[in-house]
Structure formats: structure tokens, C-alpha cells
Amino acid sequence: MKKFLTSLAIVGICFLLTACGGKKEEDKLAAIKESGVLKVGTSAEFAPFEFHTMVDGKDKIVGADMDLAQALADKLGVKLKIEDMEFNAVLATLKEGKVDLGIAGISATPERQKSFDFSANYYNPPQKVVINKKNAANYNSIASLKGKKIGAQKGSIQEDIVKEQMQDPQIVSVAKVPNLILEVKQGSIDALVVEETVGAAYIAQNPELQFATIDLKSSEDEAYAIAMQKGSDTLKSEIDKIIKELIDSGEIEKYVNENTAIANKTTKE
Numbered sequence: 001m002k003k004f005l006t007s008l009a010i011v012g013i014c015f016l017l018t019a020c021g022g023k024k025e026e027d028k029l030a031a032i033k034e035s036g037v038l039k040v041g042t043s044a045e046f047a048p049f050e051f052h053t054m055v056d057g058k059d060k061i062v063g064a065d066m067d068l069a070q071a072l073a074d075k076l077g078v079k080l081k082i083e084d085m086e087f088n089a090v091l092a093t094l095k096e097g098k099v100d101l102g103i104a105g106i107s108a109t110p111e112r113q114k115s116f117d118f119s120a121n122y123y124n125p126p127q128k129v130v131i132n133k134k135n136a137a138n139y140n141s142i143a144s145l146k147g148k149k150i151g152a153q154k155g156s157i158q159e160d161i162v163k164e165q166m167q168d169p170q171i172v173s174v175a176k177v178p179n180l181i182l183e184v185k186q187g188s189i190d191a192l193v194v195e196e197t198v199g200a201a202y203i204a205q206n207p208e209l210q211f212a213t214i215d216l217k218s219s220e221d222e223a224y225a226i227a228m229q230k231g232s233d234t235l236k237s238e239i240d241k242i243i244k245e246l247i248d249s250g251e252i253e254k255y256v257n258e259n260t261a262i263a264n265k266t267t268k269e
Contacts (some may be wrong), residue, residue, distance in 0.1 A: 012088050019158045028228070029076075029235040032100055038073040041099035042066070043087035045176050047201040048259035049105045049224075062262060064255035065103045065224075067121065068243075071251065072101075075242045088155030091116065094227055100166045101239075102227035105195065107157040111223050118230045121223035122252055125195040127161055129212040130203065132184055139191060140213050142167060151180040157222050158193040165216055166193075169266035177202070184209060190228060201263040 017236055042065060044050045050063040061082050073080035083099050092256035094102045097114065105125075131139045139145055146167040152158035154173040162169050172189050174180050181202045183189040191212065195201075203209050226243075228235055246252050 018134065025039060026098075028232045029238055032078060032235070033076060036078050038069070038076060038078045038101070038204050039083060039099040040069045041083045041085060041090045041093045041102045042069075042104040043090055044084045045178055046087075046105050046198055047263040048197055048256060050103075051263060053097065053262065062259065064123075064252070064259045067255040067259070068226075068246070068252065069101070069103050072239060073245060076238070086162050087153055087246055088175060091155075091227060094229060096265055097229065100228070100235075101203075105156075105198075105224050105226050107222050108225040108227070109160070112227070115230065116227045117152065117230055117236050118228070119226040119236060120243050121220065121225050122243050122247065123256065124218070124220065124223035125197055126218055127158065127193060127216040127222065128196045128199045129214045129216065130181070130184055130192040130194055130199050131190070131212045133208055133210050135190070136212070142214060145169070145191055145214075149188070151183060151189045151192040153180065153194075160196075161216060161222075177206065181206060181209070197260060201260060204264045 027172065042050045042061070044052055044061045044063070046063070048063055049065040050061060052059055053062050054060070055062070061084060066082065069082070070080050083093070085093060087104060088103045090104050090106070091112070093099050095205065102116075106112075108121070112118070129139075129145075148167040148174050150162045150166055151172045151174060152162050153253065154175045158170065159173055162171050172180070172183070174183070177194065177198065180189070180192050184192050185206060185208055191214070199211060226239060228239075
């Protein structure tokens with residue numbers, strides 16, 4: 001009898017743990033709706049996806065990712081709250097539960113997928129090498145940059161691209177892309193690997209710079225996705241559904257194009 005009761009107790013405990021586990025997954029979406037606020041972590045120096053600009057005399061974070069975040073909040077029927085921080089802090093803040101989602105041009109690499117859940121990919125950008133125009137004749141191939149100082153945003157997929165595709169690079173990892181752009185202009189680094197649309201926005205602001213005629217390999221690992229805490233099955237399902245709607249309707253591409261124009265216009269003013 002004692003053995004039978006013990007078995008029942010074990011079954012009961014397992015049932016409770018399973019139920020609690022299931023409830024935890026459900027709660028991520030339910031908690032957002034109950035709170036009435038969707039908290040999104042980003043790093044707003046990555047035009048045209050997230051960047052600062054003046055709107056009606058006030059500083060505002062805008063960008064394609066921010067339009068996506070607003071669309072998600074609207075579809076979920078909640079308000080949007082943006083938390084701005086350095087890129088390499090976005091996932092750490094998400095893991096601590098201080099934000100609900102990480103939307104900052106984040107790639108769902110296999111390594112990151114060990115610690116976070118990710119939505120379906122919503123944008124796959126080509127990767128480019130930014131150089132100073134005065135070096136265009138010298139830096140025109142992977143081999144020409146062998147052993148050179150190559151910049152990449154700290155904690156980004158571009159760090160991996162430099163390591164995997166460049167020859168014996170001296171990697172310079174910096175938290176903010178504008179600082180890397182300045183270093184390329186000043187000559188303290190030789191080149192910078194960055195996503196094409198982002199690079200184009202900075203080149204428009206800095207006529208001393210250009211894309212090098214160097215082809216980099218692209219993969220699905222480099223596509224952008226939305227990061228969320230592990231165990232976010234229901235939330236992920238809802239977000240994936242919304243992303244599909246936005247891609248099918250052409251809204252995502254529209255966000256990118258419109259915010260590229262805003263970033264370029266802001267530069268000229």
C-alpha cells in the first residue's frame with residue numbers, strides 16, 4: 001500500500017509540474033495582455049531599423065523595427081514601451097525578464113537559440129564592407145584586407161562574419177556602430193562589416209565612405225528575428241502569425257524603405 005501511495009504521489013507531482021510548466025508558457029502572452037504593455041528592448045543607433053530623430057521638436061526612437069514593434073503591440077491590443085540600451089545588453093535584459101521582446105536587428109544564430117526563443121525571420125539583409133573612399137583601390141578583395149583592423153558591432157552577427165570570412169583579421173568590436181563609422185573615417189580601423197541598409201544610411205551621412213567591392217557570403221543565420229525568453233511557445237506562435245501577415249502584405253519592406261528615407265532626410269537637414 002505504501003509503495004502504491006508513493007507511486008500516486010510521484011504521478012501527482014509530475015502532473016502538477018507539467019501543468020505548471022504549461023501554464024508558464026501560456027502566461028508570457030497572457031501577462032503582456034494583462035499588463036496592457038509590450039516592453040521591447042532595442043539599441044537605437046542602427047538606422048534604418050532603430051535610430052533617434054527629432055519629431056515635433058522632441059527626440060524619438062523610430063525605425064523599421066520600431067514600426068514592427070508598434071504593429072505587434074497594436075495587434076495584441078496593448079501599448080508599446082521601448083527600452084533603449086547597448087546592443088550587447090538587449091539579450092541580457094531579455095533573459096532577466098526586464099523586457100518582453102528583443103527587437104534590434106537580432107539574428108537567431110544556433111548559439112543564441114540555446115538560450116532564447118526566436119520568431120520566424122522577418123528580414124534577411126545582405127552584408128557589406130564599409131571603407132574610406134581613399135582606400136578603394138587598395139581594399140577591393142578579401143585578400144587585400146588580410147591582417148587588417150576590421151570593425152564589427154560588439155555582440156553582433158557581423159563579429160562572426162569577420163572571424164569566419166576575413167583572413168587573419170584584427171577584430172575591433174565596439175558597442176555602437178556610429179563609433180565604428182568614425183574610426184573608419186579617421187583611419188584607426190581599415191574597414192567595417194555591417195548590414196547593407198544600415199551601411200547605406202551611414203554612407204549617405206558620410207561622403208568620405210563607400211562600400212568596398214567585396215562580396216560576403218550570406219546565410220539564413222544572418223536574417224533578423226525577434227528574441228523572447230525560453231518557453232514562449234504561445235507568444236511565439238502569435239508573433240509568427242503577425243509577422244507572416246506583415247510580410248505577405250508588404251508592410252515589412254515598406255517599413256524598411258520608409259525609414260531609410262527618413263534616416264537619409266534627417267542626415268541632410
